[in-house]
Amino acid sequence: MPDPSDADNPKSLAWVVRAVKAWVERCGAVWVQAQVIELNRRSGPTQFLTLRDIDEEVSVTATCHRRVLDAAGPVETGMTVTALLKPTVWSKTGRLSFECSQIRPSGEGQLLAQLERRRRLLEAEGLFDTSLHKPLPLLPAGIGLITGAHSDAERDVIRNAGLRWPAVRFVVRNTLVQGPRAVEQILAALAELDADPGVDVIIIARGGGSLEDLLPFSDEALIRAVFAARTPVVSAIGHERDNPILDLVADLRASTPTDAGKRIVPDVAEEAALVAECRTRIRQSVATLVATEQTRLEGLRSRPVMVDPTATLDIAAERLSTTVSRLRMAAEHGLDACTHQIDQYLTQIRAMSPKATLDRGYAALADDHGDSVSSVEQVTTGGRLMAYLADGQLGLLVESATPTASRTPAEEQS
Incomplete structure (x- = not known):
């Protein structure tokens, strides 16, 4: 194997980065205690946070999945945590980074995580439903x-x-x-x-x-x-x-x-002011109501029937007088018509009355029994008759009774 430092046989940069990456990743994961000094939550699954050593000015950038942060509870900036970190090298940039697979809050952070889990459990049971809150009494x-x-x-x-x-x-x-x-x-x-x-x-x-x-x-x-x-x-x-x-x-x-x-x-002062304001409003409302009713009453009093109550009676009396006059006129007209009709009936009756016939010089005959005599056949010679004249009566003795000769049809027609 050639010497990696030989200038005549240089290695590629990618080879060096891969070698460093392989060497770094052999370290494996390790639990560390550090303080969260920066936390950038993003919409994607990968989240970024910066951890700093508790005692020294040493900080590193770490990445983790969203599920890791959610499982840890409320992780906030400034919180001390225990994190499981695995060092790694980005192949494209050669930058050293750390992958965080677990986070456990320490100190107050641990307490906050416990409280958060408890809060979520109780919230899931509905204990924080604001619709169930009871109202406070006014006093x-x-x-x-x-x-x-x-x-x-x-x-x-x-x-x-x-x-x-x-x-x-x-x-x-x-x-x-x-x-x-x-x-x-x-x-x-x-x-x-x-x-x-x-x-x-x-x-x-x-x-x-x-x-x-x-x-x-x-x-x-x-x-x-x-x-x-x-x-x-x-x-x-x-x-x-x-x-x-x-x-x-x-x-x-x-x-x-x-x-x-x-x-x-x-506040007793506020309540007293509110009571005073309400009383003022009530007084104003009552005064307005009284004024309105007073105006309405004055309007009623100004009507003609209230100014002169007898005016309506005068009108009614006038109507009654007119109606009575009409009734009297109608009654008089009716009586006049009836009187005229009765006069006509009397004239007709008088024209047909036997007395009118007697007044013209005629007489009415009746036998002893008072029955009228209209034919010679009803009397006998020597019988007595009563003749009724216009001004008195005559007693008659029948001396003879001669019937009138019957006329022929031709005579009757002539």
Whole structure:
């Protein structure tokens, strides 16, 4: 084999890179502890991150699959991790790089990863569904407060709530707020306050702290107890940057204990101003209504029937008088027509009356029985008759009865 340093027999660059690549990759994978100083998440499967030694100014660029980051939990810049790295050389550029196949957060990063897995599990069960959150009462009769004894959080909540509503009543339960026994005491206080009918809302408060100090407020037992509580629960843990899992299951998340004191009760000054404004609006509405009704009443009073109530009666009386006059005229016309018709009937009757015949000089004969005599055949000689004249009666004695000779048809026709 020729000497690789012989200038007369140079090796190709690709040969050198392949040789270096083969030598480097013989090192195999190794677990290292380092700090993540840069993390570039991309849309593709390959992700890039820069790791730096914890003690020395040494940093390397590493690549990993998206699944590695997802499995590690919340990996963020500045976090200390334990990573399984395998050195490799890019054939095209000869650049040294490291392939990361596993990442395990260390210290706070490990805690964050555990909390993230717990958060995902509880979220999958629906414990963080905001539609299940219970509304807070407008003005609670009693407020349960779970916090450390003589703590700033206790003073902040009570002082700020009292400034807004001086008559506010607190039922305080002091417990440990960090350490292994904190969860047990907080659970007992929560159960006691939840069973108290005089408590309308419960605040769990702490004035911030490190990630380890706030671990009790991400405990699974506490999260499930808050979810099952019948009384609305307010989480007031730490500051804006502190986000224990309790914040997700609580019915209301306050950024600080001070914020919780301001949000659980209304401001008495604001409420008084609102009441005054409502009273002013009511007065204005009543005044407007009265003015409207007054205008309507004046309009009604200005109508003719209200100005002179007898006007309608006069009109009705006039109509009644006209109707009566018409009825009288119609009755008179009817009577005149009937009188005229009766006169005509009387004239006709009188013309046909026997008395009219008697007035013209004729007489009516009747026998002894009062039956009229119209033929000589009805009387006998020597019989008595009664003759009725226009001005009296005559008694007659029949001396003879001579019938008139019957006329021939030719005479009757002539």
